Amino acid sequence: MVQSADVQKLFLQAIFSRGILSENLAKVLWKKSIEAVKAADQDLEIAYSNDPERWDNFVADVNVSLNDLDFEFKSIQDELNGKKLFALVNRKDDELAQLATDYSAVEIAFFKAVVEQIMLARNESYSVSSLAALREVSAGKEKINLTKSQAEVLLGSFVASGWLLRSKRGRYSLGPRSLLELSPYLKSTYAEEIIECTICHETMTKGIACKRDNCKTRMHYFCFETYRRRHSTCPACSLNWPQNATDDGLLSVGELAVRHGATEDRQTRGSPDSEDDQDMEHEPSQTQTKSRQPRRSQSTKKQNNAREEEEDEEDINEEEEEAEYTPPPAQRKSRR
Structure with a gap:
């Protein structure tokens, strides 16, 4: 019998075969998993939503189910462009x-x-x-x-x-x-x-490092760009910084x-x-x-x-x- 929990099972089957994937692709797989379960039983009250909070809750639920297996569905930001990967x-x-x-x-x-x-x-x-x-x-x-x-x-x-x-x-x-x-x-x-x-x-x-001797400031490129929009000096030593990372x-x-x-x-x-x-x-x-x-x-x-979340829209069909x-x-x- 089809259940709403089958969405997680289908989703996990889809991502197990992939090493690392973009957040957009992960959301597409989530949506496709919901559609597959709904196709098997139209009476199930499950629906896809592009609401970030719904996605975060789904990821949290997935990790609860993975906890006993010592696995985690974890994210990281690409060091070069700041896009989230899972x-x-x-x-x-x-x-x-x-x-x-x-x-x-x-x-x-x-x-x-x-x-x-x-x-x-x-x-x-x-x-x-x-x-x-x-x-x-x-x-x-x-x-x-x-x-x-x-x-x-x-x-x-x-x-x-x-x-x-x-x-x-x-x-x-x-x-x-x-x-x-x-x-x-x-x-x-x-x-x-x-x-x-x-x-x-x-x-x-x-990324980048502050030029001043003994300064320990280091930033990813995307973190520097976000920080530099509001600040013109190093957060640690107050050295004046250029506009661009390079x-x-x-x-x-x-x-x-x-x-x-x-x-x-x-x-x-x-x-x-x-x-x-x-x-x-x-x-x-x-x-x-x-x-x-x-x-x-x-x-x-x-x-x-405070870090600003600024994620660019990427190709929905991107698989890696x-x-x-x-x-x-x-x-x-x-x-x-």
Whole structure:
């Protein structure tokens, strides 16, 4: 017998087959699930509504039903455009459990090696070149049993599945799916490297940093744009800020922190600071005069700046975000 609870069942079946999906697509699947149940029994009093509160209540009900399974239907904002994305997240603190169903132990070992290079990248660039990523097959203490060609195909699979992003420069960074589904792993493994946005307090690998020494302000691009409409100075140190995120006066977090053609040395955990400073001459990036501050507690959580919700309308038929992204255009002049 058809029941209103079957809407949740149909919805979960639809999203289980998808890795990460846009909020608009999730709402479409919710609507289609309601229509399917109504078609089976017209007497059921259920109706689709575009009211945000109705959607929030539905998501809350879904998570109640998933609670005993240690799953959660969780959202994150895309670091580049601020659009909300959803995914089913395994709440168990198993190391990279989410990848285990799709990849072998060897393939997961390669993924972990690439993620480590991304997280340890200097100057908060949180990205790695394709050559450096492929180098991880044989660069670690334990050689990974993959050929370079197999590793290249595997990187493409990570991108297609949303775990990684690949830019037009050929650099790999963490995709929204990794930031969402692997958050416990990243925070426990890279506690010293994780930084948070000053505004939304979410993990951040792409955005801007205040230029003033010792200032810990970091913001996603979309958080900066929202904040800058009402404020002209840094919320922490009151330094005057430019109008645009890529103008002189701000530093980049993410790929734009890396200069084109820079040499990329392999990073290891526990490397002495002096060794890192010596390597800087091989990879000049945003500035040689401003030293990056330690990443722990980069956000100022006591600041109560209200975040405005401004979500752009996206294609209703969109089934996944683009795997290849383009960072905001670099408009800044050289400060070296």
